[in-house]
Amino acid sequence: xxxxxxxxxxxxxxxxxxxxxxxxxxxxxxxxxxxxxxxxxxxxxxxxxxxxxxxxxxxxxxxxxxxxxxxxxxxxxxxxxxxxxxxxxxxxxxxxxxxxxxxxxxxxxxxxxxxxxxxxxxxxxxxxxxxxxxxxxxxxxxxxxxxxxxxxxxxxxxxxxxxxxxxxxxxxxxxxxxxxxxxxxxxxxxxxxxxxxxxxxxxxxxxxxxxxxxxxxxxxxxxxxxxxxxxxxxxxxxxxxxxxxxxxxxxxxxxxxxxxxxxxxxxxxxxxxxxxxxxxxxxxxxxxxxxxxxxxxxxxxxxxxxxxxxxxxxxxxxxxxxxxxxxxxxxxxxxxxxxxxxxxxxxxxxxxxxxxxxxxxxxxxxxxxxxxxxxxxxxxxxxxxxxxxxxxxxxxxxxxxxxxxxxxxxxx
Numbered sequence: 001x002x003x004x005x006x007x008x009x010x011x012x013x014x015x016x017x018x019x020x021x022x023x024x025x026x027x028x029x030x031x032x033x034x035x036x037x038x039x040x041x042x043x044x045x046x047x048x049x050x051x052x053x054x055x056x057x058x059x060x061x062x063x064x065x066x067x068x069x070x071x072x073x074x075x076x077x078x079x080x081x082x083x084x085x086x087x088x089x090x091x092x093x094x095x096x097x098x099x100x101x102x103x104x105x106x107x108x109x110x111x112x113x114x115x116x117x118x119x120x121x122x123x124x125x126x127x128x129x130x131x132x133x134x135x136x137x138x139x140x141x142x143x144x145x146x147x148x149x150x151x152x153x154x155x156x157x158x159x160x161x162x163x164x165x166x167x168x169x170x171x172x173x174x175x176x177x178x179x180x181x182x183x184x185x186x187x188x189x190x191x192x193x194x195x196x197x198x199x200x201x202x203x204x205x206x207x208x209x210x211x212x213x214x215x216x217x218x219x220x221x222x223x224x225x226x227x228x229x230x231x232x233x234x235x236x237x238x239x240x241x242x243x244x245x246x247x248x249x250x251x252x253x254x255x256x257x258x259x260x261x262x263x264x265x266x267x268x269x270x271x272x273x274x275x276x277x278x279x280x281x282x283x284x285x286x287x288x289x290x291x292x293x294x295x296x297x298x299x300x301x302x303x304x305x306x307x308x309x310x311x312x313x314x315x316x317x318x319x320x321x322x323x324x325x326x327x328x329x330x331x332x333x334x335x336x337x338x339x340x341x342x343x344x345x346x347x348x349x350x351x352x353x354x355x356x357x358x359x360x361x362x363x364x365x366x367x368x369x370x371x372x373x374x375x376x377x378x379x380x381x382x383x384x385x386x387x388x389x390x391x392x393x394x395x396x397x398x399x400x401x402x403x404x405x406x407x408x409x410x411x412x
Contacts, residue, residue: 006035013039051330052316052323054355054394055090055097065111067397068388070353073336075388080111089158091320092397094215095170096178098320100158102138104131108178110171112399119165119180122157124199125191127184145187145205160185164320166213166220179234181220183210190222190241192234203232203241211256214322216266223256223268227304229296246296246303253286255357255369257317261324266296268304269317271354273369286369290380291317291352310377312349318396319357338386350377353385356393 017040020029030040051071063081068074083090083097091098096117099107104121122140123131129141129149140152140161152161161184168179180193182200188210191200208224215221220232229244253273261267270293273286293315294304312327327349338344357369370392373382384390 006033008036010039051325051333052321052396052398054389054391055092055397056388056391057090057393057395066388067111068391068394070385070387070389071330071334071336071339073338073387078111080109082107082109082116083111090395091165092318092395093165093167093321095398096167097397098165098167100162102154102158104157106165108167111397113171115171117178119193120197120199122161125161125182125184126200126202127187127189142186150186163210164213166215168215168220179220181213181215181222181232181234183213183222190230190232192220192232192239194234194239201239203230203239206230206241206243212258212322214258214260214266216258216260217264221258221266223258225256227268227294229302244302254292257322259315259317259322259324261295261313262326267307267315267324268294268296269315269322269352270294271317271357284367286367288354288369288371288373288375288382290382291354291375291377293352293377308377310350314347314349315352316396316398317352317354319355321396321398323396323398336386343383344374344386346376346378347374347383351375352377355396 013036017029030037051069053067053069053076056066056068056075063079063084064077065080065083067076067078069076083099085101087102089100091100095110096108097111099109100122101107104123106119106121108117108119109115122128127143129143132139132141138154140154140157142150142152142161144150163183163185166181166183169177177195179195182191182193184191188208189205190203190210192203193200208226208228208230210222210224210230213220213222218235220234222230222232224230227246229246230241231244232241233239253275254270255273257269257271259267259269269291271291272289274289276285276287278284293307293310295307297303297305314325314327314330316323316325330348334348339348352375354375355372358366372390372392372394373384375382
């Protein structure tokens with residue numbers, strides 16, 4: 001008697017589907033028949049992300065943007081007039097592009113589906129006293145910590161007021177239930193947005209220098225320069241933040257990044273620099289010399305535990321977005337000829353992929369880090385990116401699961 005595979009029990013189908021880690025394979029598996037399609041979620045939570053893309057700036061087009069897929073050596077050119085203008089500041093978080101222009105608007109854009117959301121405008125932050133549209137170039141009045149008023153032009157507001165925005169969910173959730181956390185530039189305040197709010201809300205000001213943030217275990221986590229963690233819960237009626245003290249980390253010149261490893265561990269990455277001198281533009285530049293990796297040990301007294309080997313994990317580190325992947329899960333997706341060479345073959349595991357970065361200082365200007373590459377922990381060596389990944393000023397864009405399925409379906 002022939003077996004009717006269309007009648008497989010749902011729990012068996014679920015068990016089989018969880019063994020599939022490549023997005024395109026999952027799409028094909030679900031498309032076998034209507035019964036399987038109805039029994040399996042379209043956007044499974046277990047499906048791991050593949051290699052992030054690099055958004056390549058300075059396109060000649062005013063309506064298209066380029067995204068380079070390092071794993072396939074393919075550049076996707078997408079029609080995105082909302083993100084193609086050269087005067088925009090573009091960040092990324094959780095599958096969204098976060099776009100600032102010369103107005104108070106903060107736009108979230110999924111470049112693959114075209115989905116859009118608006119966060120409350122810059123003028124809705126509690127310390128923004130006024131926004132004067134009548135001024136030449138327009139101007140914001142900001143209330144400082146000491147009660148003084150300082151002013152920022154539209155360009156300064158766009159580039160300096162917010163250091164980073166972290167989003168709780170990506171377009172794959174398809175429910176528009178996005179919460180957000182903002183780390184402000186000059187004041188280092190933490191501000192949150194809860195879905196449906198009309199303005200931003202300040203969290204407790206702990207007078208710490210916040211460096212990076214991430215969404216982890218249904219809450220926002222931010223880290224300060226001394227290694228202290230603030231856990232920010234924006235889901236309650238009155239958003240609150242609490243501190244978790246860890247031992248202090250010291251580095252003469254470094255920048256911190258938070259990453260969630262595949263084992264659901266919280267990692268802290270220190271990117272170390274040396275001074276590379278000033279260029280003809282009279283700006284100060286730094287050069288990446290290496291990385292230190294720490295894992296949060298959630299014992300009775302939490303502390304950062306040094307990690308000397310990432311095993312088969314790859315870390316992707318950038319100014320706005322960072323992610324951890326497993327070499328076992330991405331190996332089948334890597335079709336870039338470069339990675340078949342002995343030179344790059346050593347980069348699938350125990351490596352950190354990093355892009356340009358910057359330090360922004362009010363009054364002192366900006367310090368730039370214009371280098372990018374792959375840091376191999378096993379020999380503490382930095383090697384160059386292959387292909388278009390060498391383009392300067394590119395940022396990591398991490399497609400959501402939904403976006404990856406769209407790639408497989410439409411072959412962009």
